[in-house]
Amino acid sequence: MTEFYTWKGYSCAYELYPQKQDDTSSIPLLLIHPIGVGLSKFFWHRFCSLWQEENFPNPIYNPDLLGCGESDMPSVAYYPVDWAEQLQYFLETIVQRPVILIVQGALFPVAVSLVKLQQKSNLISGLILSGPPQLELMQKSSSPVQNKLRWNLFYSPIGKAFYRYARSRNFLDSFSKKQLFANANQVDKEWLDTLTKGAKKPQSQYAVFSFLAGFWRQDFSQTIAQINQPTLVLVGSQASTISKTDTTETPEQKMNSYLKYLPQAKGNQISGRNVLPYESTEEFIKVVNQFLVTIN
Template identity: 45%
Template sequence: MTVTPTTPQVRQGQLPTGERYIYEIWGDLTTGQTPLLLVHPVGVGLWRRFWQRFCQAWCAQSDRPLIVPDLLGCGDSDMDQKPYSPQNWAEQLAHLLQIEIQQPAIVVAQGALMPAAVALAEIQPELVLGLAFSGPPAWRVIERKQTAQQQRRLWRLFCSPLGWLFFQYARTPFFLRRFSQRQLFARAEQVDREWMQLLAEGSRKKASRHAVYAFLSRNWQQGWGDRLAKMTQPTLLLFGEGASSISRDGWKEDARDRLQAYAQVMPCNQGQILPGRNVLPYEATAAFIAALTEFCANYFTPQQFNDAVQ
């Protein structure tokens, strides 16, 4: 089905704590199609517009609506000086689905924000009909647990003048381009003007540094292995063929190793390896959409949606 691309509706939600967050709706939430809730990564300059290329391409061929929030601390949402955790973001996403959207969704999480999606499925399982993880971290990283003491130590360091100097350097075009080429994209030429403008705009607000500090303090690293083993929702695992890592003990892991490690633990999943590296919705948009479309067609029909919301 071919659908004319749409301009998103920009809306605002407010948590019981008073914190405000911004989100976009792409498409029509009344079509009877289970919407996708897109969770952007956290990092210098990253916010909901990370998904814009994907959203435009998706809406050109599907009437399944998209929900695209700015996580707290990012983009146009409120930015407090606190160590945001996956639980904080999961509570925001639960409020978004339960109070604002009033529908369950398929949650699509990018990279190391996978724990926020898992935490959401733990606290409000009825709101999460399915999960798709794009380029999640190496298994040895995701099952590791950072102690609260280590997290506090890193948080205090990043909140010091040294952390401020780091943030100032990290949002320079030189650093952003070099980091993107070395760590995120399979090909250096894919770090284009659109990507650089996205990062420049997202890092303009100085208060966005606190979400970055929280992420770098590894508040998300809570030992998720056992919790992933308990997931019952249909789950799609997508890895870029260029994704690889070397652990501290010298263990080298490529994309196939990574997929196999997750697949052996998670009870209800399917997985694919796509062209690209670590930011598949942006660098391999067509292949990412094809994999996600097939996953949705297999598990999420309009009748299943109607049954879920009744």
């Protein structure tokens, strides 16, 4: 069931999956969904359903970021700190207790920004990175001028025409098979139906444009190096990089780059490519639970 709260005058949506066991000591999970055409909190539904079926004690908070899903969609440029501030408010007013962050893909900059905002509040007990971007992309700012030019292009009639094409079922099917899933058969009707439905609102384009324009590409080197919470880095055995990088890393190299840089990190590879909670749900849940046991 979707619930709502108000942040900066905007209506923001979230789902709560309560704990089934009478155990108030279990740390809640706070999920951060990816940004992309048609994506929202639905991305985590397979994970949430199986988590409850397995009767794990941890409750789950699954919010829609502003500009996505059932949250309001103002036509503005979104930066990682904007979504981090939304989640900070959510943590402090709705959750009101420490959580484990689970963040998908290139939304790691949002998690990094949130950890920085939460340094004094201590509401983040650990992090789980699902298929994070290549570390190189987190250590180098993209050009603000180029970002602005890309944003203006996307915001133009040309960009809006591109978005109409990008939300077509054929494009979503092709992109998912080429860039997201290791097994093309996993790009099923459920996945495509949900993306298509999620992209129907034209206002959903602005969050996607912000991501494509590169506003998430900033130098987070210092902040990442100061993440002292226990962190699990999960990488797909067939992981690939969608964004352009100077070097190409194998999945193992990608994982090890993070393990060397994060103060308290563990790593694991599981089957799949770039959408592990959806494509490899059972394996993903298994390693997540194992990690939680070590820090609970």
